[in-house]
Amino acid sequence: MENQITIPKSSLDFLQQLKTNNNKPWFDANKPTYLKELNYIETFADALLHELSKTDVLETKSGKKSVYRIYRDIRFSKDKTPFKTFWGGSYTRATAARRGGYYFHLEEGNSFFAGGFWGPNAADLKRIRTEFDHDSESFEKILNSKSFVSNFGTLQGEQLKTAPKGFDVNHKAIDLLRYKQFLVIKRFTDDEVLSPDFLELALDAFKNMRPFFDYMSEVLTTDTNGASIL
Secondary structure (H helix, E strand, O other): OOOOOOOOHHHHHHHHHHHHOOOHHHHHHOHHHHHHHHHHHHHHHHHHHHHHOOOOOEOOOOHHHHEOOOEOOOOOOOOOOOEOOOEEEEEEEOOOOOOOEEEEEEOOOOEEEEEEEOOOOHHHHHHHHHHHHHOOHHHHHHHOOHHHHHHHOOOEOOEOOOOOOOOOOOOOOHHHHOEOOEEEEEEEOHHHHOOOOHHHHHHHHHHOOHHHHHHHHHHHOEOOOOOEOO
C-alpha cells in the first residue's frame, strides 16, 4: 500500500477559493495552481486505481482519465457558474459480468465515496424488483451485515412514493421494491481525507461495496431461473 500518497490541504483550499471566485478571469489567473492541485488528485486516483485493480477487474486504466473535468456543462442549468467546486471521478468495472461503478467526491466538509446504480434502465430495474419479489432475504442479509452498516449505514437512492406497477403495496419487501436507484455512500471527515491513511481508508470503502456489487451483478446477468443471460 502506497500510504505516502496523500491529499494535501492545498487541494481542498483551492476549491474553497474557487467557490468564492467562480469565474473565468480568476480561474485563468490561477490556472498554474489548479494544474498543480489536479496533479495531486490524479496521482491519488491512480494509486487508488492500482490498489483496487488487485481485487476487481476495471475498465478504467488511468487515474488521470478517471478524474472529471472541472468545467461545468451550463447549457441547460440555471446555475451558470463555470466551474465545479469539488474533485470528482469514477472507475468503471470491466465486462458485462461486473455491474456497478465506483465514484469519489472530494470537497471540504462534503467528501464521500459511493458506488452502485444511479440510473438503472427499465429492464434492469424490473429484473431487480422481480428478484426482490421472489427473494428479498439474500439482499437484506447484505444490507444488515456488520460491514455494510458500519460503512454505509443504509441503502440510498430515490424511491417511489407507492408500490411500483405490478407489485403489491403490502409486499413484505415493499421498502426495497420502491427503490429507483441503488446507492451506497461512505462519508469522510476532512481530517480523514488529509490523513496519511486516506488511501487505505478509501480502498477499504470500495472493497466493502463488493458484496453489494456481486449480488447485483449475479441478478442482472441471470434470468429468474438463475440461468446466465450473457
